[in-house]
Amino acid sequence: MNLALAELSRLVARRFVLLMTVLLVAAFGVTVATTVASSHRPTAAEVAEAEREVLFAQARIEQIREDCERQRVSPEFCEVYTEREPRIEDYLYGVFVFSQEITDLVYFMIAFLALFAFLVAASFVGAELTSGGMTNLLLWRPQRVTVLGTKLATVLAAVVALSAVASVLYIGAFYAIAEVGGVPGVLDGEFWRDLVLTVGRDLGMVAFAAAIGFGAATLGRHTAAALGLVATYAIVWEIGARIVFEVIEAATPDRYMLSSYIGAWMAGEVSFWDQYGDRQYELTWMHAAAVFAVALAAIVGGAFATFRHRDLA
Amino acid sequence: MVWPMTAVIQIEGLRKTFRTLRGGARVALNGFDMTVEAGQIHGFLGPNGSGKTTTLRTLLGLVRADDGRMSILGRTAPEALPEVAPQVGAIVESPQFFGNFSGRRTLRLLARAGGVPAERVEAVLTQVGLRDRGDERVKGYSLGMKQRLAVASALLKQPELLILDEPANGLDPAGIREMRDLMRQLSSAGITVLVSSHILAEIQLICDHVTIVSRGQRVATGPVAAVLSGFDKGEYRVRVGDLDRAADVLGTAGLPVTKNEDHLVVADVGDPAWITEQLGRRGMWVSELTPLTPDLESVFLQLTATTPDPGAPKQVDEAIQPGTIDLGVQS
Ligand SMILES: Nc1ncnc2c1ncn2[C@@H]1O[C@H](COP(=O)(O)OP(=O)(O)OP(=O)(O)O)[C@@H](O)[C@H]1O
Numbered sequence: 003m004n005l006a007l008a009e010l011s012r013l014v015a016r017r018f019v020l021l022m023t024v025l026l027v028a029a030f031g032v033t034v035a036t037t038v039a040s041s042h043r044p045t046a047a048e049v050a051e052a053e054r055e056v057l058f059a060q061a062r063i064e065q066i067r068e069d070c071e072r073q074r075v076s077p078e079f080c081e082v083y084t085e086r087e088p089r090i091e092d093y094l095y096g097v098f099v100f101s102q103e104i105t106d107l108v109y110f111m112i113a114f115l116a117l118f119a120f121l122v123a124a125s126f127v128g129a130e131l132t133s134g135g136m137t138n139l140l141l142w143r144p145q146r147v148t149v150l151g152t153k154l155a156t157v158l159a160a161v162v163a164l165s166a167v168a169s170v171l172y173i174g175a176f177y178a179i180a181e182v183g184g185v186p187g188v189l190d191g192e193f194w195r196d197l198v199l200t201v202g203r204d205l206g207m208v209a210f211a212a213a214i215g216f217g218a219a220t221l222g223r224h225t226a227a228a229l230g231l232v233a234t235y236a237i238v239w240e241i242g243a244r245i246v247f248e249v250i251e252a253a254t255p256d257r258y259m260l261s262s263y264i265g266a267w268m269a270g271e272v273s274f275w276d277q278y279g280d281r282q283y284e285l286t287w288m289h290a291a292a293v294f295a296v297a298l299a300a301i302v303g304g305a306f307a308t309f310r311h312r313d314l315a
Numbered sequence: 316m317v318w319p320m321t322a323v324i325q326i327e328g329l330r331k332t333f334r335t336l337r338g339g340a341r342v343a344l345n346g347f348d349m350t351v352e353a354g355q356i357h358g359f360l361g362p363n364g365s366g367k368t369t370t371l372r373t374l375l376g377l378v379r380a381d382d383g384r385m386s387i388l389g390r391t392a393p394e395a396l397p398e399v400a401p402q403v404g405a406i407v408e409s410p411q412f413f414g415n416f417s418g419r420r421t422l423r424l425l426a427r428a429g430g431v432p433a434e435r436v437e438a439v440l441t442q443v444g445l446r447d448r449g450d451e452r453v454k455g456y457s458l459g460m461k462q463r464l465a466v467a468s469a470l471l472k473q474p475e476l477l478i479l480d481e482p483a484n485g486l487d488p489a490g491i492r493e494m495r496d497l498m499r500q501l502s503s504a505g506i507t508v509l510v511s512s513h514i515l516a517e518i519q520l521i522c523d524h525v526t527i528v529s530r531g532q533r534v535a536t537g538p539v540a541a542v543l544s545g546f547d548k549g550e551y552r553v554r555v556g557d558l559d560r561a562a563d564v565l566g567t568a569g570l571p572v573t574k575n576e577d578h579l580v581v582a583d584v585g586d587p588a589w590i591t592e593q594l595g596r597r598g599m600w601v602s603e604l605t606p607l608t609p610d611l612e613s614v615f616l617q618l619t620a621t622t623p624d625p626g627a628p629k630q631v632d633e634a635i636q637p638g639t640i641d642l643g644v645q646s
């Protein structure tokens with residue numbers, strides 16, 4: 003516990019962490035500001051106009067459904083074929099609609115937080131390995147796994163806690179914008195349940211990014227090793243191998259890409275078409291969890307295994 | 316022999332070869348032995364690259380040995396290090412501290428991580444003379460101040476054994492003297508000190524025992540006086556009016572005499588009074604008769620064969636390869 007507290011003060015005292023936090027706040031600020039600037043509270047006239055358009059759309063959809071059923075296709079097909087019930091928010095222009103836009107905004111925030119977590123975790127261990135700070139600590143506590151483990155646990159807890167707070171503030175800010183200068187939209191139980199699940203999974207994403215950054219920097223004894231790993235993976239696999247798959251006409255190249263699983267994890271479920279466009283398959287967050295577990299075992303497990311026996315300068 | 320030993324530090328047959336990814340290999344320790352008994356101030360000497368730091372790193376669990384065994388405070392190292400760590404204070408080759416923290420904060424964090432009461436921080440800061448600069452960032456410290464902070468960190472735990480790798484590195488004359496006093500003071504409080512240094516005059520002043528290493532092997536060890544006496548050839552410097560005649564007289568008596576510009580060096584002298592008597596009897600009056608006891612520096616240079624050769628700078632690995640010449644190692 004004392005070790006963890008000591009690590010925590012070391013973490014928050016890092017200039018880099020401070021800089022990253024400032025950037026994070028700035029990015030959020032810009033997002034919030036542009037949303038505020040591009041949204042307004044709908045006037046009574048706009049609402050009336052939108053209501054009229056909803057009625058019009060409902061009539062149009064009803065027409066399509068009737069056409070569909072007349073052609074004697076199954077009613078389920080027609081249900082899917084027709085669009086969902088039109089809502090008044092769909093016809094309010096230049097108005098921020100919380101229920102419709104928050105999910106994408108959360109994805110954006112998480113991408114940022116994951117990047118933040120990755121860099122902070124990688125530099126936290128990388129800088130100490132290169133500066134000899136780790137050696138110092140090990141003279142005090144000659145238990146390598148404990149020392150490294152505490153470091154990892156501290157940085158994970160810190161980035162997840164920060165992300166949780168940031169998520170609440172971020173979502174709260176947009177909710178406030180919607181209340182004051184936009185419309186909240188339909189916020190039923192299902193909406194909130196989905197949002198909470200999304201945020202929960204996204205905190206997992208942040209922890210995953212931090213752990214991979216930490217593990218790669220430990221394996222390579224340097225912060226830059228983590229960046230190198232990501233760059234190499236992206237170029238060799240996500241781009242290079244994708245081209246090869248295309249050339250050899252592999253059926254389901256997306257199945258082999260980490261990016262697909264990241265997408266599946268963030269959204270809960272993503273479907274891909276195979277190469278010939280005639281079969282669809284789904285990747286769910288559970289598939290993603292399995293893939294993440296393998297990546298963590300390889301990189302973080304490998305980092306701990308080598309760190310136990312390595313010669314430290 | 317019972318293992319682990321009762322000695323505070325016992326190292327036997329330690330081997331370490333550093334290998335690089337490109338397949339290079341550098342032998343750092345080649346069957347090194349060392350014994351440090353309780354209460355000693357033990358000097359650890361050797362030319363650059365002879366393996367001192369590697370020995371200490373290995374002993375403290377930072378480097379894995381290829382072979383050999385070690386014990387520290389009677390426990391097997393590195394396995395028992397976690398248990399003995401609270402009693403061992405160590406600095407290994409100018410430790411690096413986190414530049415953004417003040418000296419005081421650095422020590423507080425270490426104290427916290429090691430379960431040491433916070434009052435110790437003020438005590439050690441005062442002890443190393445950093446009390447008034449303790450709130451400044453380490454980044455802004457001078458070399459000697461960083462070194463003092465390192466020593467403070469080693470003292471924090473009130474260790475039974477203090478391991479200092481070149482603690483005088485960067486210290487000013489006053490700092491060196493304070494370090495000397497500090498070590499004496501710690502030693503009289505019963506703490507065992509192992510100190511590596513290149514300042515041999517300093518080592519000769521502080522240490523009661525030494526171990527000298529060359530190319531990863533021990534070439535001499537024992538009480539300082541004993542190591543020095545092994546190189547005492549009973550030489551005397553003799554200054555007298557007529558050098559040639561004096562050299563003749565002493566030479567005929569069977570003593571090896573070397574004639575220098577203004578004095579003679581006579582070896583194998585049993586009783587110096589004999590020289591005065593022999594020369595005085597022939598009307599030559601001795602104006603100086605000084606015993607030439609070897610100092611640690613000259614012994615070190617001889618033992619490691621690193622005596623400088625004017626015009627041909629010695630390269631770092633030209634030190635003696637033990638075993639190639641019989642050096643008459645004292646144990
Ligand atoms: N991490 C390492 N990788 C490769 N070789 C190393 C490493 N550490 C030490 N060595 C080599 O091992 C040998 C012993 O080095 P060591 O640092 O122990 O010497 P030293 O006695 O402390 O020297 P100095 O008096 O200069 O501090 C040297 O030849 C050195 O180059």
Ligand SMILES: [Mg+2]
Pocket residue numbers: 367368369408480
């Ligand atoms: Mg050294």
